[in-house]
Structures are given as structure tokens and as C-alpha cells.
Amino acid sequence: MRGDGKRIFVLGLDGLGLTLMEKLLARKVMRSLEGLLSLGTLREMRSVLPTVSSVAWASYATGVNPGKHGIFGFLERIPDPFQLYIPNGSHLRHETIFQFLGREGLRVATIGVPMTYPPRPVNGIVVGCFLSPSLEKAVYPRRILPLVRKMGYMVDVQASKAMEDPEGFLAQLSDSLDARFRLCLHLLEAEDWDFFQLHVMETDRINHFFLAKWEDKEEPWAEMFIQWYRRLDSWIEVLVRKLIHGLENGTTELFILSDHGFCRVFGEVELNFWLRKNGYLRLGGGSNLASMERGTRAYSITPGRIYLNLKGRETMGSVEEGKEYEELRSELSERLLSVEDPRTGQAVVRRVYRKEEIYSGAFMDLAPDLIVEPVPGFDMKARTEAQSVVHEPMVTGMHTLDDAFLFLMPGELPQMKLELTDVISGIARRLGLELRWKPDGRNW
Amino acid sequence: MNEGFTIWFTGLTGAGKTTIARLVAEELRRRGKKVELLDGDEVRKHLSDGLGFTREDRDKNVLRIGYVCKLLSRNGVVAIGAAVSPYRETRERLRAELGDFVEVYVKCPLSVCRQRDHKGIYRAFEEGKISRVSGLDDPYEEPESPDVVLDTAKTTPQECVSEVMRALEELGYVRPEMGEEGPYNETEKALVEKRLSDLGYI
Numbered sequence: 001m002r003g004d005g006k007r008i009f010v011l012g013l014d015g016l017g018l019t020l021m022e023k024l025l026a027r028k029v030m031r032s033l034e035g036l037l038s039l040g041t042l043r044e045m046r047s048v049l050p051t052v053s054s055v056a057w058a059s060y061a062t063g064v065n066p067g068k069h070g071i072f073g074f075l076e077r078i079p080d081p082f083q084l085y086i087p088n089g090s091h092l093r094h095e096t097i098f099q100f101l102g103r104e105g106l107r108v109a110t111i112g113v114p115m116t117y118p119p120r121p122v123n124g125i126v127v128g129c130f131l132s133p134s135l136e137k138a139v140y141p142r143r144i145l146p147l148v149r150k151m152g153y154m155v156d157v158q159a160s161k162a163m164e165d166p167e168g169f170l171a172q173l174s175d176s177l178d179a180r181f182r183l184c185l186h187l188l189e190a191e192d193w194d195f196f197q198l199h200v201m202e203t204d205r206i207n208h209f210f211l212a213k214w215e216d217k218e219e220p221w222a223e224m225f226i227q228w229y230r231r232l233d234s235w236i237e238v239l240v241r242k243l244i245h246g247l248e249n250g251t252t253e254l255f256i257l258s259d260h261g262f263c264r265v266f267g268e269v270e271l272n273f274w275l276r277k278n279g280y281l282r283l284g285g286g287s288n289l290a291s292m293e294r295g296t297r298a299y300s301i302t303p304g305r306i307y308l309n310l311k312g313r314e315t316m317g318s319v320e321e322g323k324e325y326e327e328l329r330s331e332l333s334e335r336l337l338s339v340e341d342p343r344t345g346q347a348v349v350r351r352v353y354r355k356e357e358i359y360s361g362a363f364m365d366l367a368p369d370l371i372v373e374p375v376p377g378f379d380m381k382a383r384t385e386a387q388s389v390v391h392e393p394m395v396t397g398m399h400t401l402d403d404a405f406l407f408l409m410p411g412e413l414p415q416m417k418l419e420l421t422d423v424i425s426g427i428a429r430r431l432g433l434e435l436r437w438k439p440d441g442r443n444w
Numbered sequence: 445m446n447e448g449f450t451i452w453f454t455g456l457t458g459a460g461k462t463t464i465a466r467l468v469a470e471e472l473r474r475r476g477k478k479v480e481l482l483d484g485d486e487v488r489k490h491l492s493d494g495l496g497f498t499r500e501d502r503d504k505n506v507l508r509i510g511y512v513c514k515l516l517s518r519n520g521v522v523a524i525g526a527a528v529s530p531y532r533e534t535r536e537r538l539r540a541e542l543g544d545f546v547e548v549y550v551k552c553p554l555s556v557c558r559q560r561d562h563k564g565i566y567r568a569f570e571e572g573k574i575s576r577v578s579g580l581d582d583p584y585e586e587p588e589s590p591d592v593v594l595d596t597a598k599t600t601p602q603e604c605v606s607e608v609m610r611a612l613e614e615l616g617y618v619r620p621e622m623g624e625e626g627p628y629n630e631t632e633k634a635l636v637e638k639r640l641s642d643l644g645y646i
Contacts, residue, residue: 052645074645086636086646088627090619099616105589118627121613121620130639133632159642208643268644302646379644395644436543 008427009243010197010255011236012113014053015204017261017403018044020211029229032237040254040409044402045418047260049358049371050303050380051399053204054087054131056259056420057114061096063424063439068361069094071115072368075301079314082290084301088131089115093363095437097424098122098195104433106194109187112155112180113199114259125191127183130156130201151186152179156201162209169209170224173202174231181235188242194431198239200232203258212264212396247409253430254409259420261403265393266377267341269348270386271300274339277389280332288384294318297328304372304380306332313365329354329370336372341390348378348390376400414444447477448517449617450510450542451608453526454535454587455550456579457565458557460596460604464550465526467605475618477522482509484527485563497576503534510538517544522617530578532585546615548608549590554579556597591615 025034048059048066050073058071066072070093077084092115102108102123109125110116117128119140127148128138132155139145154176161169177200184198206228213221246252272289275281280298284291289299294316296309308328311317319325333352341348355367374380378390379398406418411430414422421441428435429443451468453461462483469479484505488495491508495501506529513523529535539545557579558566568574569581578584592611594604612618628636640646 074640086628086633086640090622090627095616103615118620118622120616121610122616123614131627131636133628133635137627137632156639159639162642205643302644381644393644 005251006431007193007246007252008195008255008430009239009252010195010257010427011239012057012197012199013203013232013256013258014114014199014201015207015260015262015399016258016405017207017263017400018042018258018405019403020207020262021258021405024226024229027226029226030233030236032233032240036236036240036254036256036409037407040407040411041413042405042407043413043416043418045257045404045406045420045422047399047401047404048420049353049373049401050305051260051401052303053114053259056404057199058092058094060257060259060420060423061098061113061115062092062094063097063421063435063441064094064437065359065361065421065440067355067359067364067367068440070363070366072366073301073303073305076366077289077301077307079307082292082315084289086131088117089120089128090118096120097427097435098126098197100428100436101195101431101433106431107192108195109191109193110197111184111187111199112201113197114201117155124193124195125187127153128155129199147186148183151183153183154179157205159205159208162205166209166221167224170206170228173206173228177202177228177232177235181239185238185242195427202228203232204262207262208395208397210397211262215264250410253411254407255423255427256405256407257423258404261400262397263376263400265379265396265398266346267343267348267390268379268381268393269339269374269390270381270383270388271304271306271372272382272384273386274336274389275300275306276384278335283384292316298332298369300380300382301368302380302382304374305368305382306370306372308369310369325369332370336370339389341378342388343390346375348375349373350375373401414442448520448522449544449546450513450517450523450525450538451546451548451612452510452513452529452535452538453524453548453550454529454590455596456552456554456557456584457528457577458560458562459550459552460594460601461526461528461550463601464548464594464596464604464608465524467601468608469522469524471605471609472522472618475621477618478520479522479524480516481524481526482512484509484525484529487527497582499531499582502528503531506531506534506538510542513538514542517542528578528584530582530584532587535587544617546592546612546617547587547590548592548594548611549587550594550596550604551586552596 058069062069076087107124111127114129117132119126119128126140132138157172210225214225282293282295300306308319351373353371359367425443469481472479492505509525516523569577576582613620
């Protein structure tokens with residue numbers, strides 16, 4: 001237990017890369033944020049592989065790598081009998097900072113943080129993430145449901161609208177952002193809290209569909225993109241005003257972070273098509289992974305995860321453990337590095353990792369055998385029905401491993417490029433606590 | 445993550461510690477936990493045979509139970525201690541030594557405990573046959589910041605179990621149950637899959 005009364009507010013800006021943020025600041029789109037950044041320290045941060053929000057925020061909240069928390073993507077497989085499912089918070093196999101702080105007697109509130117659906121009861125409030133099918137199932141405790149509804153809160157926007165009705169989609173992004181901040185500002189006043197985390201998901205969504213249009217100066221979308229970021233900036237200003245007293249007298253510290261960077265997509269890379277074309281993957285009549293045939297040696301799940309069809313592990317495993325497994329991993333790693341975009345001859349794979357190179361822990365059995373890090377601009381997909389290795393993208397923005405950031409005020413961040421797993425030990429320490437587990441991230 | 449921890453029930457004789465502890469143990473076993481219940485009266489027959497009710501002997505009994513709880517919990521067992529454990533300082537020592545320690549104060553007015561008197565302790569005291577009864581001629585020091593307070597004069601044992609389970613869920617020791625359909629029913633699963641698919645995530 002601690003008693004110094006210090007509080008921490010964390011603002012998560014999903015997928016707002018450092019580069020994009022700096023461009024927006026340079027163009028004076030986010031003046032409040034610019035002013036704020038001059039009052040604290042900002043560092044670049046590296047995300048995780050695979051670079052998706054579920055893995056990234058699970059790694060942030062636990063301070064450990066996926067091998068220890070068990071989340072490797074938005075889709076997971078049971079190898080035998082083969083089945084795919086969507087991992088959610090109930091599959092997160094490690095204690096989170098939220099749970100830890102609650103257990104230490106601190107009041108916690110989180111809004112929209114990925115992997116918080118289903119909401120685990122906590123000493124405080126949880127409004128679950130976009131993996132929640134409904135608002136009703138997203139909130140803990142139930143008493144806050146009427147309030148969350150009244151604020152117009154949405155668990156997510158409708159991404160399908162982005163192409164059908166881009167203007168409507170942008171309006172929904174604004175509505176959703178407004179509701180998120182309204183709810184946050186209300187709870188800041190109405191609830192006791194020692195730790196509060198507001199997650200803005202809309203930054204990721206707008207970047208997926210409008211970043212490239214902005215870069216291409218495609219009007220009216222480029223201007224609407226800018227206007228949307230101005231709106232975010234206004235909310236940040238309101239938020240900081242609400243926190244200003246604590247920030248000034250040092251009783252509140254503000255963390256702002258993003259979980260990955262963003263870039264435009266030049267091509268989607270279909271790893272299952274490549275595996276099929278090269279004889280590693282054989283699909284039966286069903287043309288999905290459940291119809292894999294005996295001769296299959298490897299298959300992929302989005303993004304960039306490759307599993308060998310290992311005997312004794314997979315339904316119709318064909319690859320022997322040991323020498324054959326290792327040789328196949330080497331062969332695939334080497335061949336994948338030479339995959340090119342046939343339109344330009346450009347390499348699409350930056351690096352291929354063996355799982356033990358980047359993961360460790362009790363859940364290594366869930367880890368893909370190989371993890372493909374793309375060249376930024378080439379989004380790794382795994383559609384079994386694909387007709388080419390590289391094709392034009394459906395979604396024009398993608399996540400990047402580098403270019404996430406962490407900002408802290410007041411206070412100093414260590415002088416180094418940070419990892420997502422570094423953050424929570426700093427949070428705990430600022431609250432006068434030591435984590436009960438050893439994070440993979442560094443202590444500071 | 446080690447799944448072991450200790451739940452410690454403290455309260456006057458007759459407050460309902462053993463009853464609720466047994467029900468909580470049952471509920472935890474139903475949820476797949478390995479559980480061991482160490483009841484103060486039972487332990488006195490074995491581990492603490494010969495100890496009396498002086499402060500020193502009471503402390504010894506409590507610390508012995510606590511020690512066994514520590515061994516069990518570090519091996520992944522949920523250890524449940526149920527003993528009057530009347531002294532605050534001793535309970536705080538347990539909390540410090542055990543770490544993962546959930547203190548449940550089973551609160552009940554002395555008058556109600558005396559009415560219940562299943563063990564005949566209060567009657568024996570009134571008849572002058574025994575002394576050193578907590579709450580009467582020996583102090584019972586209420587916990588200052590227990591993790592859970594159960595008012596057994598006003599709530600049913602089953603409600604008390606729900607309160608304890610909710611606290612264990614909030615403290616992160618036990619995962620909440622999702623109901624039969626789990627996080628998603630078929631319609632919800634399709635909805636979330638579409639959401640992720642529209643983003644190109646799956």
C-alpha cells in the first residue's frame with residue numbers, strides 16, 4: 001500500500017506514429033499538443049511483433065513479451081483439431097498493471113484499452129475495448145452502463161463505412177472521439193482515481209483509411225484528415241486543463257503514448273498464396289486453413305506469422321521435430337527474404353525471426369515458428385483465396401514496428417529508445433510501487 | 445503466474461467464518477482451483493494440540509496456520525485460514541509474510557454470535573467454565589483495512605460467498621466466469637470477426 005496521493009493519467013493514442021505526429025506539429029495542426037510536449041520528455045519507442053494493437057497493448061499492460069502473456073495476434077489457432085478463434089482479454093495470461101494497481105489498493109479507471117474485453121473486474125472502472133460485441137458487455141461495474149450509454153460511447157466505429165461512405169465514416173470518428181473524451185472528463189470528476197487510462201482508438205482508424213489520402217493531398221479528405229486531428233488536439237487541451245492543477249503541483253503525472261507507427265501501404269503480401277505456390281501449403285476443398293491436407297509443411301496467419309505443420313502438434317503434422325523442423329525454418333527464412341513485389345522488384349520482407357529470437361516464456365507453444373517483419377509499406381496477409389503474392393491494398397495505411405512514442409510530464413524519461421514493455425515499471429515506480437513480477441522491460 | 449494465495453477469515457466465534465470459508469472453498473474448487481481449508485478449531489486438534497488461549501498461544505496457533513498457508517499457496521494452492529485471530533498485529537504480520545493475502549473480516553455483533561453459540565463457548569463462559577473468550581474478557585481487535593467485510597447478521601452465507609468471489613475477481617486472484625456462452629455468442633462472434641476483417645486484421 002502507498003499513501004503519497006500521487007496520480008497518473010495515461011493517454012493512449014493508438015497508432016499515432018512519431019513521424020506523423022511531428023509532421024502534424026510542424027504544420028501547426030496540433031498546437032495544444034505542441035505546447036504540452038515542450039513541458040516534458042518525448043522518446044521514440046519500438047513496438048512489438050506482430051505489430052498489432054492486441055499484442056502491443058497486452059505487452060504494454062503486462063511489461064512482458066507475448067511468450068509470457070500469450071497474445072500473438074487478433075487471430076489465434078488451436079492446432080489439433082485445427083480451429084481459429086479471436087483471442088480477447090480472457091486469453092491474456094499475465095497480470096496487468098491495472099490488476100496490479102487495484103490489488104495494491106489504488107483506484108483504477110480504463111477506457112477502451114485494447115485487450116480489456118471481457119472487462120476483468122478491477123478496483124475501479126473498466127470500459128472494455130473494441131473486441132467487445134456490445135456496450136452492455138464492455139463495462140465494469142454494471143452501474144456505469146447508463147452513463148456510458150448517455151455519453152454516446154461506441155466500442156468501435158464501423159470500418160466498413162470508410163470506403164462506402166468516407167464522409168459518414170469521418171463523422172463517426174468525430175462522434176466516437178467526442179464521446180470517449182466526454183466520458184473520460186466526466187469520470188475524472190465523478191470517480192475516485194489514482195490511475196486513469198484513456199485510449200483513443202480513432203487515431204488508428206483514421207490512419208488506416210485516410211493517411212495516404214492526406215499524403216497524396218487528395219481533397220476533400222486531406223483537409224478533413226487535418227480537421228479531425230485539430231479536433232483531437234482540442235480535446236487534449238480540455239483534458240490537460242482538467243489535470244492542470246495536479247500536473248503543476250506534481251501530484252499528477254501525464255503519460256502519452258502510441259503503440260506503433262503508421263505508414264502507407266504499397267502492397268499486401270499474401271503469405272499463404274506464396275506458401276501454396278511454393279508447395280508448402282496444400283488446401284483441400286474448403287480452401288481455408290481448416291481444410292489443410294497432409295502434405296502441408298507450413299501455413300500462415302495474419303500478420304506475418306508462420307506455423308510449421310509439426311508432427312505431434314498439428315492435426316495432420318508432417319514435419320518432424322528436430323533436424324527437419326530446423327531445416328525447414330532456415331529454408332523458409334531464406335526464401336521469404338527474397339520475395340519481391342513483382343511490380344517493382346522491391347523486397348517485401350525485412351527480416352524473418354525464429355520464435356525463440358524474440359519471445360520467451362511459458363506460452364512459447366502458442367508462438368508462431370517464424371515471424372515475418374515486413375519492409376514498411378508491405379502488409380503481411382494470409383488470405384487462402386488470394387490469387388497473387390503481392391497485390392494492391394484494400395486498406396491504405398498499415399502499422400510499423402518503429403516510430404511509436406512515449407511522452408512524460410513532468411519528469412524525465414531515460415535517454416534511450418524505449419520498448420513498449422518498458423513503460424509500466426516507470427508507472428509503478430511513480431506511484432511508489434514495485435511490480436510483483438519481473439518485467440521484460442527495463443526498470444526506470 | 446502462481447495461482448496460489450491465502451484467504452484469511454477473521455471474526456468472533458459464531459460469526460460464521462467456518463461456514464463461509466467452506467462455501468468459498470467449494471466455489472473455488474468448482475472453478476478448478478486447488479483449495480485447502482485450515483480451520484482454527486481443527487488445527488488446534490492437530491498442529492496446535494496443547495495450545496491454550498493465552499495471547500501467546502493464540503498467536504502461535506495463528507502463525508502456524510499462516511505458515512502452512514504460505515507453503516500451500518506458493519505451491520499453487522488457494523489456502524483458506526479461518527480462525528478468530530483476534531490480534532491485529534498478528535494478522536498484519538501474516539499479510540507481510542504471505543504477500544498474496546486476502547483478509548476477510550466476518551463481522552457479526554457479539555449479541556448475535558452469543559445467540560448462535562453452536563460450539564457452546566459463550567454459555568460455558570457465562571457458566572464460568574472457561575475464560576479468555578474473544579470479545580468478552582479477551583479483546584477482539586477489528587481489522588483496520590480488510591479486503592472484504594461480511595456482515596453475517598444481515599447477509600446470507602451465499603451472498604457472503606458472492607462478495608468474497610467478487611473481491612477475489614477484482615483483486616485479480618480469480619478470473620470471472622463468462623457464463624455459458626463465453627465472451628461471444630455466435631452472432632457476437634460474427635460481428636467482431638467482421639469488424640476485424642474490415643480493418644484487414646484477420
